[in-house]
Amino acid sequence: MGKYRYLLFYKPYNVICQFTDDSPPAQTTRQTLKDYIAVANVYPVGRLDQDSEGLMLLTNHGTLQHRLIDPQFQHxxxxxxxxxxxxxxxxxxxxxxxxxxxxxxxxxxxxxxxxxxxxxxxxxxxxxxxxxxxxxxxxxxxxxxxxxxxxxxxxxxxxxxxxxxxxxxANLSIAGLSPGQWRDLTATELQVLRRQCGW
The missing domain is CATH 3.30.70.1560 (Alpha-L RNA-binding motif)
Known part of the structure; x- marks a missing residue:
């Protein structure tokens, strides 16, 4: 399990849910996840719009990503x-x-x-x-x-x-994070999440 990372991030308002901004160069540069998270090869599970705020989960674990995004699992x-x-x-x-x-x-x-x-x-x-x-x-x-x-x-x-x-x-909460902050999941949070995801 050591090769996987699981991050919780409190996305501020007006930040886009990706690590690069692919808008045309003429447009104003927007803040991205890269402005806050210096961890390589993790990707958002689902998304939040630029004008929305709050909890995001990022990981490099494809199975978890799929199970949390796929509507059939109803998380x-x-x-x-x-x-x-x-x-x-x-x-x-x-x-x-x-x-x-x-x-x-x-x-x-x-x-x-x-x-x-x-x-x-x-x-x-x-x-x-x-x-x-x-x-x-x-x-x-x-x-x-x-x-x-x-x-x-x-x-x-x-x-x-x-x-x-x-x-x-799911079982993950924004409590304890301020806008722009992130942290790794605790072992207990991950254990509960894995159980909920059935893997």
Missing amino acids: PRTYWVQVERIPDEAALQHLQQGVVIQGYRTRPAQVTRLVEEPPLPPRDPPIRYRKQVPTTWLEITLTEGRNRQVRRMTAAVGFPTLRLVRVQI
Whole structure:
């Protein structure tokens, strides 16, 4: 097992989920994983959009990567999501049961309204508030990871996402990391993850 690396990384806002920026040279240079992680030959398991923040797992272990990405294994991913306005019970139920986005019905999800704002560091730059429009934080747990899925789901029920932070992947949590920090998985975390992945 010594040849494998398993890293947890707290991706800041506005960082792209790859080690090189393949945008045209004329565009502004964007920050990449290389600006934060000086470990060779590890690759992200799944992705987070440039405008999303939070937990990423990187590894050079292909079997783990496949099992965490393949939808058939249905590994949970939990997000804290700040939305515009205050979703009612009907909207929450709609998200829980699955919504149609781009002709596809999402799998059932766990969705709860957070009573208090979660303990997150301020975003840089901050979201654009509209004084007359309240915001709400939701906790959403999915077992699939389609492109921009959370944003499309909340938009589909009429509550656009303002800020999106992934806080958990399977048994792995963002706790103890600050934006831009990474660490290796502990032996216990890896053991539990391996058991969950069935390998």
